[in-house]
Amino acid sequence: MSKESNQEHEAVEAASRVNEEGTGQRNMKEALISRRKLLATLGIGGAAALTAGIWKGAGATTAFAKDSSVTESVYGQSKKEQAKQLLALLDQHLCLAVKLEELRAEEEPDPLTMYYVTNEGQEGFFYYDPSDSTTADNTGTVLVSSNGKRFKRIYEDTLVASWFGTKADGVTNDTQALQAALNAASGSKLFIPKQRAGYYLTGQLFIPSQIAIELDPGTIIQAVDTLSRVAPAYERLIRIKSVKDVYINGNGATLRMNKAAYTSGEQAHIFDISGSENVVVENINANDSGGDGFYVGYFESTILFSKNIVLRNCRANNNWRQGLSVISVDGLLVENCRFTNTKGTAPQSGVDIEPNSQLDLLKNIRFIGCVAEGNTGRGFLVTLLKPTALSESIDIVFDRCKTKGNSYGYSMNYGGDGAKAAPGEIKLIDCIAEGEQYAGFSDLSFSADGVKRSYIRCRAVNCNTVNQPDDPYSFGSSFILTTVPQQTRTAIGNAVYIDCESVDLRTSPLMKRGFTLRKNKTEIIRNVQYFNCSTRGGGQSLYSIDPVSEDIYAENSPVGVHSFVASGAISLDLIGSQITNAGASGEISLTLPAAKGSVAYTFFVEAPYRLNLVTPSGSTILTPLGGRTSIGTDAAGSSISLLGRADGKWAITGIVGDWLL
Template sequence: MKAIFMLSIPAVATIFAFVSLLTIPLRSVQGKVPPNEKAIKEVKEGKRKVAYASWWGFDPEDATEALQAAIDSGAPKVVVENMGRPWIVSRTIKLRSNQEIVFEKGVIVEAKEGAFLGKGDCLFLAALQRNITIIGYGAVLRMRKLDYTKPPYEKAEWRHALSIRSCENVRVFGLTLASSGGDGIYLGVAKRGVPNSNIHIKDVICVDNYRQGISVISAENVLMENVVMRDTSGTPPMAGIDFEPNDPTEVLSNIVMRNCTVQNNSGDGFAFYLHNLNSTSRPISIRLEGCRSIGNRRSVSISIGNSKEKTVGGIIEFVDCKFESSEGAGIHIAQKPPFGCKVRFVRCEISDAALKQPNQSPIVFASARGNFEPVGGVEFVDCVVRDKFERLPMAFFNPAGVELTDVVGTLTLIRNGQATKFELTRRLINEWFPQQAFKAFPKFEVKGAKFIPLFPDARFPQGISSNARLRGLAEFLVWANAGEKVTFTLKVLPVGKVDVRPAKVTVTTPSGKVIGMKEAVAESDNEYEFVADETGAFKIACDAGNATVTLSKCTHRFCLFAGEGIFYFLGTVGDFFFLVPKGVREFGVKVMGGDGTELVKVIVRDGVGRVVAEQDNIAVGQFVITRESGESDEVFSIRFERPSVGVLEDFFVQLQGIPPLLAPVKEALLKPY
């Protein structure tokens, strides 16, 4: 007779439930969950391709170790379960290659209170990884933005919710990234020269972040679809999305945004700050399709370097986009020259821009003090402006006094139900802005130019001194014969009460060899010497960042040199000398003060000391000087004095149509040959 062992239905259910706890997610957990060693072992042995994060335990007070261990397990797929309580983490969770992470609906991963004290502590980080998929429809990654604005936290803008640096093949779907101490998503660099590549962000919401919804620093082959970036506030730029490389080697290539929305950000909606790219950078390519900007400071802002050397090539396109209810301009384009990167708006619509600023037009172009190239290079194809005020659809804010050119296409202005179509021609632009430009002169080409002394017999037994404070990158040309020892002194001074880093100093020989010198320390007399290995003009360069540089003494003749055409002075007074070469009958001297009340008085004298131009309190101005004859070289002087009103601080000078050299004494002048 065989005994038959039978279980009641309730008993079977109990055992089944117990076994299930070993392999399926736990729900509504009230206390700690211990690790499931059997499941962990099977993951390690490769028997399980899908792992649940709670197998490594769950502590509702701090689940950092369990979550990181699950990701480090190497499982091809990790599921982060909805435990009924947030996954609290106290340090950055590092993502790994070749893994899919699924956050179940309702999951919250939350930064622990009092943690993330480091200025760059992110909630999630992927650096130099590849093949990562993050899916989180209905899940939230949340930090504690308000906590980071007060002690014990140091002020910082890099506590991102998700930081992706130099990664390849990354997909982020469905997540909400909220209340970070930096950006919702940061696409940056972990290794110089390695951009992010093949990035797909879809159905993501970035909300209430401190600096940006999304920052794109360096990336190629990026697709963003149905992404919402809203309610950014805290520290500038506070944009919905900001394209802002940090270095000329970084990349913005083949980036597409499709059906994305930026809304109610304290800064701009779509921001493009491209001054750190230049003519040596890879051309950019960014396209926005069917995107919307609603209620941001400005819907679109684009700012690019204003010279052939400083502007990047490529194209930015907006197709079928809508720009609505911005506080200021719907489109704001600053400093962008007509060459380099092109900008196109195709079938785009601007509506209700700057309703509280009736003097502000819906579209604004702007130059900046220190710009010397024209602004423009923008095409509008069948675009519409809906406006309630009697104002032009376009404005040109022009403190640099340059020209607006190469703005073409068609704009239809709709006001009070009436539509007016404008063909954007050169003639129309000139009608709208009749006083837009100073006289243009051909730029003196310094690339490849050779210089010799204008007064070769002059001698300087005591050396030459100068009081000129040049801000940022300061350049000087020093003439020496082969075999002579050149000594010079550089002084770097701060602007305001800020710390100044040691400044890089180089000497470039007449044949183009670059020699690195010791760095210049702030508020010290930094002495240098070198022996000329050839005869000619040696270029001394000192990059002081925001500080100023003075070449206070040199054994040899030298000139201040503006390789990019602009002298940037701070608080400098006195006389300087410049050459008007033979064959030049007319030339220009353009002068601009700094912002606001930063003005300067300028006096220009000809070769016999006669005053040919004088102006006090210059904010922006141009002297056009015509000589009686251009049959010979002539030395002019320019004198800088304090203005009768305002203050003498920052000011810019451009010598137009003549060599960009200013000598502290006449006999030190060099001339091209």
């Protein structure tokens, strides 16, 4: 007889003796499982099959790719205890197939007997632990009999939500079962299988520390219609509050609400990450909320920011307030995520970065390859009403992001003056705005004293779709820096545009201006620079610059050329340009604007007629012969470059020919 056959024979004999001696409480012959069958079942049973393979390939490659802190904390589980439990299982004399109800009724269990639970979705092996008299019954991993005996599930390192009694039928409220599964999985891993029919229906769920959660592809989890919208006890579907080391892989699963039930208030979010550290959420949909798809801040947490948060390959669609709200965070990576069709209550943006106080942090925030499309408000919005000069430096980067079909594509709003001006920089690199109702890129009431905005290789394509070329907040422009009446500023500016392009390829072009600086009240505009910016299509002007602008600089390659065939005034719109009299049929005079720091022009005489440059009242051109209010020449081939100074005078920075005759 083989070893395995002998072991099976011994198990059967042992069971028979129990029955024959009358010590058993039930007829166990039909429920008996031999050791050989037990070993075979371990390879194919529902729980065993999941624990054998589901997490083996996850590890460091799917959690923090660049920061292994979550992986180390969650996946670094000791195998010694698992091996010990498995050996204990294999040392049992026999195994009985039972229902959960029968196990809870077992009053005198044998420590040498193994129990295999057969309830659908809850299958698995349990053993009696005579040393434990306190652990609570959670249905999934610990069962307590009517007289207090504890039965422990044998599993590798992954728990399954269905073990805890979830129904996932779209009718039963699974809150208690799901929360029990989450609590039990702290320090380990939890698998949530796809619903049997309908979806998981649940109230608010709290995620514990040191947990890895994986959802079956196609899983749907829907909030009950009664989450609290009453302050201060707001409820959200998923709460990641004041915890560390959380990894959630949705595998394309969807978390959602019945949006029709949440048409008031704005706090019923899908994911609320508050005061937490080392959190990764990836490959998941957060849709149809009564608030935000995702929220990152510190709601109800004593820790006033979250830290090291990653959202990767996530989707937020048809949410009530925002796809994503960012309040306070030190380290946020949002990669390849989509924020679409936000509609309900303001700001109704794809993403809104908006701190609540001067103490909130906006540090090391990176959006890479993200999309915001079809939102009623902005695609990507940064609103800085609350930070001040005492706030920590702001550091936000949008890298290779795209917007389409929003009100504005990217809006940088409301940085304050003076003591209310926060330090730092916001960078937009290789970003595209397409088909926006108004401007592709807007700066609204953003003080020149505060955070610098840098636009690098950004492109606006076919924007201004509502065709309102004189709208005060977009002015028919692809890129605009201006104010809104309710947020007045002493000065706006501190922005740089490098290699940016305004494109209008429509058969009937709607774009009027590429780059605009516009005053709406009493503010001045200062410290704005343009390097190699351009327009393409539509007959749009390159610049539209308000005369109040100061410290404005433009440098273009190739340099733009503008011809005057008759006398006229030179506007700031022509900064950085070459201005000629080509086509003139006689002498002309060009009146310079008031000299401003950094404003530069170059003038060429191409037609053989005198070209005069005249200063406005109170201004002069500095020459070796003293200040002049007018200079000129008729010698073809002559040129002169002028640079405005802060004292209101024009300096000659280059000259060919005699302009002083």
